[in-house]
Amino acid sequence: MIRECVGATLPPVTKTALNIDQEKVLRAAEVLGTQGTTATIDAALTDIIARDARAKLVERMRRLTPEQRDAILHSWD
Numbered sequence: 001m002i003r004e005c006v007g008a009t010l011p012p013v014t015k016t017a018l019n020i021d022q023e024k025v026l027r028a029a030e031v032l033g034t035q036g037t038t039a040t041i042d043a044a045l046t047d048i049i050a051r052d053a054r055a056k057l058v059e060r061m062r063r064l065t066p067e068q069r070d071a072i073l074h075s076w077d
Contacts, residue, residue: 025037032043064072 029040034040034043
């Protein structure tokens with residue numbers, strides 16, 4: 001899905017050399033409950049993508065009319 005959004009064909013996983021502040025990795029690992037740099041970076045990227053999706057959903061919900069909100073709320077009745 002992400003590969004389609006950026007308009008490129010990428011392999012599912014690539015090995016990359018990066019200069020990363022290890023203190024930030026350790027702090028992020030504590031927050032995310034991960035072990036290892038790769039798992040921590042992957043979890044952090046997943047979290048950022050999910051956060052963006054939630055923000056976009058909230059914005060869409062704010063633009064709903066009262067009638068649309070009612071229809072959504074009562075669609076499971």
